Every structure is written in structure tokens, then in C-alpha cells.
Amino acid sequence: MSFEDGMFDAVIDKGTFDSILCGDGSGPNAEQMLNEIHRILSPNGVYICISYGVKETRMAYFHKKEYDWTVLHHMVAKPTISTSTVVSAESKDEKNFHWVYVMKKQPR
Numbered sequence: 001m002s003f004e005d006g007m008f009d010a011v012i013d014k015g016t017f018d019s020i021l022c023g024d025g026s027g028p029n030a031e032q033m034l035n036e037i038h039r040i041l042s043p044n045g046v047y048i049c050i051s052y053g054v055k056e057t058r059m060a061y062f063h064k065k066e067y068d069w070t071v072l073h074h075m076v077a078k079p080t081i082s083t084s085t086v087v088s089a090e091s092k093d094e095k096n097f098h099w100v101y102v103m104k105k106q107p108r
Contacts, residue, residue, distance in 0.1 A: 006042045013037075013049045017061075021053070030061055038067050043107040051099045062101055069103040076100055 020029050037047050047069070051058060055073050062071045075097040 001036050001040060003040045005039055006045070007040050009042050009045050011037050011041065011045070011047045013047070015050065015052075017049050017058075018051050018053060034061060034067065038069070038105070041105045043105060045105045047101075047103040047105075049101040049103070051101060053099060054094045055099065058099065058101060062103055067103065067105075068108070069105045072102045072104075074100040074102070 017030065017033065020026060020033055023029065041047060049058075049062070059071065059073070075094075076099075078096055078098055
């Protein structure tokens, strides 16, 4: 990206990271994406990634020592069309949830 280092306070991603992981060269491309996001975030910047990927498949990408950010994750129930089915946070069927990952960069 042609943006300056530390230029943004927040980056919001709704599916881009998932899409990159579906393509050829997914590992290196995902790493390059995260490196660039980390570079353009300000010292207290936040990267929010909304994903279908469960934490077991995403945390290895997000939780690396070279990224000086804290990583939190949240499960958000997917809306359903059925009026007879209600998905709650107590349900552990991960396919019924979207995952929201919040990475907050730590000031140096």
C-alpha cells in the first residue's frame, strides 16, 4: 500500500482476510496483508477483522510476536431466517457464528 506508516487509527476488514486465505499463495499473501495493516496503523491503532474463520484457524496469523498488538476475539450469532431456531451465545456450534477479531496496537 502506498500509505504512510502510522497513517490510520483503524482498519476494518469484512471478509478480505478470508478471501486472501482462499487464493493461491494464501499464507504469504495473508502475512503480507497483516504486515501492511500493522505498518499503516497508528501507535494505538485497531484492526478489526470480521471473519468466518474460527479462532483455531485465525489466531496463528493474528497472534505473532512481531505484531505488537493485543488480540481479542468475539463470537456473534449469525441471523437466522427460521422463527423456530434461535442461536445463542451458549451454543457451541461454531458454524452458527461470525468471528470478530480485534487487534489493538500497543504504543512504543
